[in-house]
Amino acid sequence: MDKRFDIAVIGGGVVGLAILRRFAMSGLKCVLLEKGADILSGASKGNSALLHTGFDAPAKSIELQCMKAGYAEYIEIRQKLNLPLLETGAVVAAWTEHELAALDGIIKKAHANGVADVKKLSQIELRIREPQLSKSVLGGVLVPGEHVIDPWSAPLAYAQQAIAHGAVIMRNTEVKAAEFKKDEWQLAGITARVVINAAGLFGDHVEALVRPSPFTIKPRKGQFVVFDKPAAKLARSIILPVPNERTKGVVLFRTIFGNLAIGPTAEDTDERENGSTDSATLEKLKARAIEMVPALGDVNVTAVYAGLRPATEQKDYVIEALKDQNWITVAGIRSTGLTGSLGIAQHLAKLYAKNFGKLPKKPPEPIFTPVPNLAEHSIRPYMKGGEIVCHCEWVTRGEIETACSGPLPAGDLGGLKRRTRAMMGRCQGFYCGAEIASLFKEAAHGKP
Amino acid sequence: MENHDVIIIGAGPAGLSTAMRLRELGVKDVVVLERETKAGGVPRHCGHFGFGWESHKRLMSGPKFAKRMASAANDIDIRTSTTVLEFTMRNSLRVHSSKGISDMSAKRIVLATGTRESSRAAQLIGGNRLPGVMNTGTLQQYVYLKNQKPFSNPMIIGNEWVTFSALLTCRHAGIKPVGIFAEEQKLDAPWFFPLGAKFAYGVPVQTKTKLIAIHGSTRVEAVQFERNGQRNMIACDGVILSGKFKPENALLATAPSNIIITGNALGTVHTAGACVVNARALAETIAKDLQ
Incomplete structure (x- = not known):
């Protein structure tokens, strides 16, 4: 492997991968350094998997700008990459008179943010749209453009497209030191002209390699409860709460895999890896879901998880180019990172051109590398035959084999789950756990 | 569409016994659909002793029992690696096999x-x-089917018969559990089980002790417990959650209201032998009903 690159991206989350993709497709020589055994090992592992319009984002923020650009690009490229879109729309539901009074402000803000189709729903209109919602709902706001996507296949597709354009992804590669001399960075055994810090939950640690970090990552934990498949038909739209200053609040949403989930909480934590759940909070989330949709009382819980959002002291994204040090900082990308990532990458391409020289005049012809479909509402591999190994999610042996091979095979069992849905169903691996683990071991055996 | 007298979903003790008894009673066209690669059901991977008393009047190991059931049913049309996806109508099913998806129907369908x-x-x-x-x-699949040891010193949680089945499985694999903890006041298992655990295997059994959380960075390192209002941590490298059985009946979501169910899919937790006895009785009702 040639060890000289134009760009080194630190962090294999959705943001880092979208950036890698953008620069690789521009014709630059790129490498990505990820400390985990697989991509999406940090903040991108657990989120609510929604494609946001930005209707409630802070006006004139970089966040809003990136979300809008990211949304548009996702819609533009998704079919070429075989990425799903479950067009649910969202409803901001008001449960108190106080919240009802806030709806007009939400609509005004949405229109100011350029999301023109946002409109009010009366109590009756809302009940017609969402008949399973508790009768205590008073009214709401419809946001037709908020949708559900696949949180893991999208970044995987960005990664594979980057690789197709010559990018290199190095996993199990933690950047502990970096040296800048003669206009070049030396890090993790490679040389790069420009370094991009997209290290998410460790953004401040990585920033300290170039300067005393002007921001501190203050992880904000979000716990989620996922209900079994019969729940999905109980909500047509994403049900959002009236937001407050700090957080978008607890959302009830369908997943691309055919479930219904509630979350996230917003808890300050010191944890930066493998966020933990606690029974009391999970019980509360479950109770809140049943309060919103009483029929959920009859549905079992399939899964629970906790995600960590890399919040900083600032509300907006921290995106900055350090011209003299050949460094770009991308930090504080919280809940909106999945939507915003492609937009952030566009923004960075401009920032790069402004500070570090023009991008190649003639970028290579784009190559699109479709990913296998995991979405429940589209055609899945088992429908054409094969041997089902995960009986709850109907995952075939062929899908497991595909996920364990190719240019970016699953790096650990978690990565295999994210690539296939295996073991994510109602039995959580009771039937297939041993089989899948041994298939993974077989595939990984002999790998360098 | 492929049509039969009876389709049975599941080739465990209950499903196979229903099929065999139906055949004995003269119902010829019976098909058993099994999503796993082999017939036999859960006893296939319960490698320890204790199966068959109610049905065969003798005790044998799970795999032996499963094998015996499957070979006795060798003249029955059992389709393995065949998954029922959903009921499409009252008496028809959407079925997945290696060839793809097809529909099947039957006069009676048994879950x-x-x-x-x-x-x-x-x-x-x-x-x-x-x-x-x-x-x-x-764990049993790791140990008995894959010959693997997923941990060395796990904590076992539960107060049922299967909790002690977990202990036997550990013993077989050379795994030494750190203890058996149950949230409940009492054990729902014979009185001599905890004595055996303690004196024969040196594994303490403790009731009224609730598992609160499982901690670790990349592997299980400790579990947190609550007992008499006090919380404590205990080191271990795995957790076996035993019991709290739930019927595997997701198919009920699309099943007609008059669906026939047998064995532990009913929500019971009977021994394999008892499932055999009950299933044979049910087969007689179905056979009469078909005449």
């Missing part, structure tokens, strides 16, 4: 899909999400 233990998530147990947390059934 014999068994039962499984509750997952960690379903029990809302907190802490970190880590490998090495599994149900007894999964």
Whole structure:
């Protein structure tokens, strides 16, 4: 492997991968350094998997700008990459008179943010749209453009497209030191002209390699409860709460895999890896879901998880180019990172051109590398035959084999789950756990 | 569409016994659909002793019992690696096999899909999400089917018969559990089981002790417990969640209201032998009903 690159991206989350993709497709020589055994090992592992319009984002923020650009690009490229879109729309539901009074402000803000189709729903209109919602709902706001996507296949597709354009992804590669001399960075055994810090939950640690970090990552934990498949038909739209200053609040949403989930909480934590759940909070989330949709009382819980959002002291994204040090900082990308990532990458391409020289005049012809479909509402591999190994999610042996091979095979069992849905169903691996683990071991055996 | 007299979903003790008894009673056109690669059901991976008393009047190991059941049913049309996806109409099913998806129908459809233990998530147990947390059934597959040892010193949680099945499985694999903890006041298992655990295997059994959370960074490192209002941590490298059985009946979501169910898919937790006895009785009703 040639060890000289134009760009080194630190962090294999959705943001880092979208950036890698953008620069690789521009014709630059790129490498990505990820400390985990697989991509999406940090903040991108657990989120609510929604494609946001930005209707409630802070006006004139970089966040809003990136979300809008990211949304548009996702819609533009998704079919070429075989990425799903479950067009649910969202409803901001008001449960108190106080919240009802806030709806007009939400609509005004949405229109100011350029999301023109946002409109009010009366109590009756809302009940017609969402008949399973508790009768205590008073009214709401419809946001037709908020949708559900696949949180893991999208970044995987960005990664594979980057690789197709010559990018290199190095996993199990933690950047502990970096040296800048003669206009070049030396890090993790490679040389790069420009370094991009997209290290998410460790953004401040990585920033300290170039300067005393002007921001501190203050992880904000979000716990989620996922209900079994019969729940999905109980909500047509994403049900959002009236937001407050700090957080978008607890959302009830369908997943691309055919479930219904509630979350996230917003808890300050010191944890930066493998966020933990606690029974009391999970019980509360479950109770809140049943309060919103009483029929959920009859549905079992399939899964629970906790995600960590890399919040900083600032509300907006921290995106900055350090011209003299050949460094770009991308930090504080919280809940909106999945939507915003492609937009952030566009923004960075401009920032790069402004500070570090023009991008190649003639970028290579784009190559699109479709990913296998995991979405429940589209055609899945088992429908054409094969041997089902995960009986709850109907995952075939062929899908497991595909996920364990190719240019970016699953790096650990978690990565295999994210690539296939295996073991994510109602039995959580009771039937297939041993089989899948041994298939993974077989595939990984002999790998360098 | 492929049509039969009776389709049985599940080739465990209950499903196979229903099929065999139906054949004995002269119902010829019976098909058993099994999603696993082999017939036999859960006893296939319960490698220890204790199966068959009610049905065969003798005790044998799970795999031996499963093999015996499957070979006795060798003249029955059992389709393995065949998954029922859903009921499409009252008497018809959408079925997946290696060839793809097709529809099948029958005069009577019997659900014999068994039962499984509750997952960690379903029990809302907190802490970190880590490998090495599994149900007894999964451990048995690691040990008896894959010949693997997923941990060395796990904590066993539960107060049922299967809790001690987990202990026997550990013993077989050379795994030494650190203890058996149960949230409940009492054990729902014979009185001599905990004595055996303690004196024969040196594994302490403690009731009224609730699992709160599982901790670790990349592997299980400790579990947190609550006993008499006090919380404590105990080191271990795995957790076996035993029991709290739930019927494996997701198919009920699309099944007609008059669906016939047998074995532990009913929500019971009977021994394999008892499932055989009950299933044979049910087969007689079905045979009469078909005449």
